[in-house]
Amino acid sequence: MPGDDRILRDHLFEFLRGGSAHIDFKSAVKDFPPEFYGKVPEGAPYSGWQLLEHLRISLHDILDFCVNPKYAAMDWPKDYWPETAAPPSAEAWRASVRAIQSDLAEFEKLTGDAHSNLYAKIPWGDGQTLLREILLAGDHNSYHQGQLVLIKKQLMA
Numbered sequence: 001m002p003g004d005d006r007i008l009r010d011h012l013f014e015f016l017r018g019g020s021a022h023i024d025f026k027s028a029v030k031d032f033p034p035e036f037y038g039k040v041p042e043g044a045p046y047s048g049w050q051l052l053e054h055l056r057i058s059l060h061d062i063l064d065f066c067v068n069p070k071y072a073a074m075d076w077p078k079d080y081w082p083e084t085a086a087p088p089s090a091e092a093w094r095a096s097v098r099a100i101q102s103d104l105a106e107f108e109k110l111t112g113d114a115h116s117n118l119y120a121k122i123p124w125g126d127g128q129t130l131l132r133e134i135l136l137a138g139d140h141n142s143y144h145q146g147q148l149v150l151i152k153k154q155l156m157a
Contacts, residue, residue: 005118012111012131015138016104018145022138025104028145029097032152037093038086041154047085048151049093054081055144056096059103062137066110069124107137 018024032048040047046054057080065071074080087093110116111134118131 008118009111012134012138013108016107016111016134016141018142022142023145023149025100025141025145028148032093032148033156034090034093036152036155037090038084039155040085041151044151044154046147046151048148048155049087050082050085051144051148051151052093052096052100053087055141055148056100056103057081058140059100059107059137062133062140063103063106065125065128066122066130066133067106071124104141107134110134 014020015022018027029052037049038047040050057074061074061080087096110130116130118134119129122128122130122133
């Protein structure tokens with residue numbers, strides 16, 4: 001196997017950013033009407049706000065696990081979902097969007113850094129690797145971004 005894993009890293013960038021079969025984060029939240037941030041469509045388990053915050057919290061947790069030797073696991077599911085369906089303000093929605101974008105940028109830095117060993121076990125983990133965590137972040141985001149798009153379509157119908 002070649003020592004240069006540039007092709008793999010490029011594919012991971014595409015996966016994190018969205019594209020191919022996945023919607024990108026910016027497109028998923030674009031034009032989400034503020035009046036619908038806290039609305040739960042009939043038959044749906046979550047509001048747009050709950051999904052957005054879950055994305056933010058989970059992505060930050062995965063990133064923290066990757067880089068913080070003093071990482072402390074959060075309680076599932078309590079710590080991963082907001083308690084209320086609606087954000088406290090429109091600014092809270094925008095702040096959550098910015099935080100997700102910032103953490104995605106940090107994941108991209110890790111992914112692109114040739115000194116980041118994608119295959120080495122994270123010393124404070126239970127066998128996880130950076131590669132696994134990048135894939136987890138991309139997969140998790142992709143799933144919930146799709147839900148955000150679906151909720152937006154249901155509410156705007």
